[in-house]
Amino acid sequence: MLEGAELYFNVDHGYLEGLVRGCKASLLTQQDYINLVQCETLEDLKIHLQTTDYGNFLANQTNPLTVSKIDTEMRKRLCGEFEYFRNHSLEPLSTFLTYMTCSYMIDNVILLMNGALQKKSVKEILVKCHPLGRFTEMEAVNIAETPSDLFNAILVETPLAPFFQDCMSENALDELNIELLRNKLYKSYLETFYKFCKNHGDVTAEVMCPILEFEADRRAFIITLNSFGTELSKEDRETLYPAFGKLYPEGLRLLAQAEDFDQMKTIADHYEVYKPLFEAIGGNGGKTLEDVFYEREVQMNVLAFNRQFHYGVFYAYVKLKEQEMRNIVWIAECISQRHRTKINSYIPIL
């Protein structure tokens, strides 16, 4: 791309970058978490959240307050911020932001299809859909019977269309196929997003590529872990791995052959990035692989804010905010279920 794009960056995206940095400053601090953990009831939690930048976002909720209400309101807030960014963005940032929503859209489509499979009503599932991944045709997903149907009828106009190239098939949509579809879509999405960032060059590539590489590797690990003891063949498993990242290609080939967690760990030990992560599992506080990955993700996203003139901050902000929401929901759940022993195992955002 352009040499010295930082010279021109602020012309188009300076306002939004400033805005997103301001938003990032409003993330809850360690002190806030300490206070939140001390709360006795959800009402206390609400009062404390009022003193932070969340403000009066729960003021119009009727009693009694539930965790899901808090979650919905927080999502709404994030969605409002994101919509604002998106409405004020110019190319290529707007494409970048569209890419960001794609992952939520995939999740929503899969969620709806699963719901249709289990004969649940669309309304029931719509509530669970992530607002960032909402699109008009979404609710019609359940009329499709095969992936090609799905593509041809519904998704061809959405940004998800390009990701469908690899997964056109006439197989009926059962649970396994939906899961395969999700992973294939995700793989294709990550690869396209990665290519987009790489082609964009500059600081954006420098910041976003490692984050996406980590995302790809994480998916590879998680897919491997989840496929143990299922009917998924090793060849099929390999086709689900995103074709980039630190593990690509040798690590992925090895992962495809792995048969249990220990073998996976041996493979991870070859990589200096992942070795400490796998070593941290089960350590203090009984961390799971997921927790460890989340922590690493938070770390990378926080670091993204150390560079200027790139789009990574938007990605990082949304991810950090999501993590914060997960934390609050976790704490709220622990409070409402009176299950205080585990309340401290949220992922701190440093």
Add this chain to the structure above:
Amino acid sequence: MGSMFRSEEVALVQLFLPTAAAYTCVSRLGELGLVEFRDLNASVSAFQRRFVVDVRRCEELEKTFTFLQEEVQRAGLVLPPPEGRLPAPPPRDLLRIQEETERLAQELRDVRGNQQALRVQLHQLQLHAAVLGQGHSPQLAATHTYGASERTPLLQAPGGPHQDLRVNFVAGAVEPHKAPALERLLWRACRGFLIASFRELERPLEHPVTGEPATWMTFLISYWGEQIGQKIRKITDCFHCHIFPFLEQEEARRAALQQQSQELQEVLGETERFLSQVLGRVQQLLPPAQVQVRKMKAVYLALNQCSMSTTHKCLIAETWCAARDLPALQEALRDSSMEEGVSAVAHRIPSRDMPPTLIRTNRFTASFQGIVDAYGVGRYQEVNPAPYTIVTFPFLFAVMFGDVGHGLLMFLFALAMVLAENRPAMKAAQNEIWQTFFGGRYLLLLMGLFSVYTGFIYNECFSRASSIFPSGWSVAAMANQSGWSDAFLAQHTMLTLDPNVTGVFLGPYPFGIDPIWSLAANHLSFLNSFKMKMSVILGVVHMAFGVVLGVFNHMHFGQRHRLLLETLPELTFLLGLFGYLVFLVIYKWLRVSATNAASAPSILIHFINMFLFSHSPTNRPLYPRQEVVQAMLVVLALAMVPVLLLGTPLHLLHRHRRRRRRPTGRKEDKAGLLGLPDASVNCWGSDEEKAGGLEDEQEAEEPTVNVQVESFHRRTQPVHRHCSQETCLSSIPRRSLGPLAVGHRQPLTQFLSL
């Protein structure tokens, strides 16, 4: 007005409020507005405080209020402002208010819900009627080709092999922005097994919730086969379309619909009448209740800042209170606690913290204080520059705006506002611009008045000169002396009046600028030069005055070293360079007269040469040995810069070091440094550390303050530390006054000359 000069003396007062009377006491204090509470529970988080339950109840109530208020506003009604004094109600009244508002809110919710449901029904009916009335008859739809020309071939031609197949219809309405997507999705999903025709509604319908007019797209889909039918249902569901049964005998159907909607409208009218009754009750109840609950919440929030005594019998509050108001405070406490049969006590306690700045204003001084505060609020007991601003600000404005006519208009406008200030309509006006003007009415008044004055000096009224007195110049004398003939006059359009010719210049004009200048071609250049010089003089005087005000601060806080290290160098710098310029201007006015005007020296060149240490041979010196004097002044002024920059920090550092070496005998100068008379109350050990810390802070602060480049009005303010860079830099913008004064005049003159 004694408090105008400095901010008032403020004392830290500890209040012992017996638990029974705490609420009434704080409520009373709140009404009087005498004190500022200090948060004694800063380390306790918001939800662990003592009165959090009460605060929460108030918040619940406020939530209900917001609901009621929104409903009233949605109905297009306004809430009357509350009348009379409404003190915070006693805590037991909260329950009554709560019950009343809850009941009202519930009633309103019910009625509102009913009305909403009725409106939705009505909307449905109207939509249905509209869809039917849209005239998509099946034949029309089949033969209609708009926007669907590429689709037509896909259809089975009517009368083809499938003629026996039953054709089904789906009719409905969808929001216009979703229509294209729906159309495309239908086509993609059903592959030509349907014909859809979309049409926009001619008449927008009222949206049932918002009441705004909204257009709809009506559609009629005809399709073959049940499978497709189900698909279409699902798709239309997902687009939230309204689907209506489509029957052949539409005329009868439409009549039935008409009747239904009429009945509904009657019911709706009834409901709405009831709704307006309920809203009327809300309008009566809400405003006072809102004020009361807000006060109540404020009282509890203040109580949350108090700490509990060890015996749990009383609350202890720490408040800042003006020393003058202490008796009033005590009286208020006594009165309000007597009712409960206990007594609240207030007594003054020594404090190490710097008290807040308290400056009382009245309606006249408020706007001036506001201007000063916009630049920064002074520290406790610093000299308050606002009283001087009352004169300087309007005057400096008038220097720029000087014009009798314009000033008079402004003065009259402000006068009208001042005279009408007690009318309630004036204060109630919501317009933001109007409020700005109204808030600064006294400022405008003075600005107008001063403008009239400077306008007389400039001799300008709507940019035209007026001749009140006879001019000091005589054209007749000039004409006689130099023998201007008619022919000469016809040839020359420009003539010069020479003051050296006797009888031409009779003496200065009694007041302001001679009106004859408005005839002169060099009018502007003469006025510009005059205004520029005047501005420089005023500016330097103004700045010097600001520096001198700082002296009062240094004396008051006992910081004598700053007299030597700050005020003196500042004055030397200012007066040495710009004060000297003023001297040159006045000297030239006095010494150079019209007779030797031809060889008059240029002050500007002299002043530039002064900094360059050079001299131009064509420019005559003003007085003997001028260059030596000038060189000395420049060197002196430049020598002051390092003193200004480093003097105070080095002094403080030195004192800090010395104190560390000798830990005794430091008490009095520490107290002086901190500017607190009662600094030596606490124990010594922690004292020393704190004092040291404060000094470090001051040292650290100094360079950062230096960096600020401030607007020149700030110069009138002794509230901030006068620092070298400011002095150096702000001396220059002052000169911009002159061009501004010129700028006001020039366009108008040109306009009038057109």
